[in-house]
């Protein structure tokens with residue numbers, strides 16, 4: 001469990017650039033069998049949202065925000081051995097960010113969570129051009145696709161990606177999510193029959209046995 005003391009110690013280490021202390025905290029939580037979902041939301045996501053607020057209110061520099069983000073991406077790799085422990089279910093998902101979307105940590109978490117449930121998760125990262133995404137889906141023939149969006153003004157880009165995927169792969173279900181949907185966007189998704197907006201990792205886990 002992530003107590004307020006653990007969280008505060010972690011955030012202090014993150015902002016100070018103390019990778020060793022950050023690693024120790026995360027490794028201890030993993031050794032104590034913390035749920036991956038809790039580690040992701042209650043430590044990594046929570047601290048990065050706080051970093052975002054500090055950055056927005058000019059309390060930390062862009063450089064310090066970049067450093068905290070880079071450290072978090074490194075710490076996510078500590079979780080790697082945990083991802084593949086469960087039984088494999090022979091299902092595939094392709095997870096990506098839309099074109100012009102550079103926030104990739106949320107999408108990576110989605111891919112990781114599917115991996116812990118036995119899926120083969122292909123994570124394409126940030127800013128994937130639509131044509132490249134289509135070509136990859138065609139090569140891998142996944143059971144499901146997922147798109148992550150953080151910036152609301154990138155909604156047209158997400159819409160283009162969803163529209164192209166549905167046109168080329170009419171039977172493929174598409175999950176969309178990310179903090180861009182805090183500011184709206186659900187109406188856009190309603191126009192696509194195979195596209196489903198999920199608000200959180202809890203909602204995602206409920207859908208994990210997606211009927212594909």
Ligand code: B12
Nearest residue numbers: 048052101102103104105106148151152176177178179198
């Ligand atoms: C790190 C960061 C960056 C980095 C990203 C690097 C990287 N490697 O990812 C960089 C420097 C590139 C960046 C750039 C920008 N950023 Co920025 N960034 C952040 C920051 C601090 C953390 C992002 C993060 O990783 N969060 C943690 C993850 C885990 O959270 P998450 O993405 O929400 O994901 C969770 C859920 O949403 C969900 N989820 C996510 N995807 C999906 C998909 C599916 C299918 C499902 C089911 C669920 C799901 O699951 C995840 C786990 O729970 C945020 C602050 C914040 N509030 O997040 C600002 C933030 C997102 N950025 C912001 C802004 C404004 C920008 C810039 C426009 C700044 C600028 N002027 O250049 C650019 C835009 C770049 C672009 N075109 O994309 C604003 C967005 C405000 C808004 N209204 O849209 C924020 C909120 C900062 C703020 N104001 O507080 N940023």
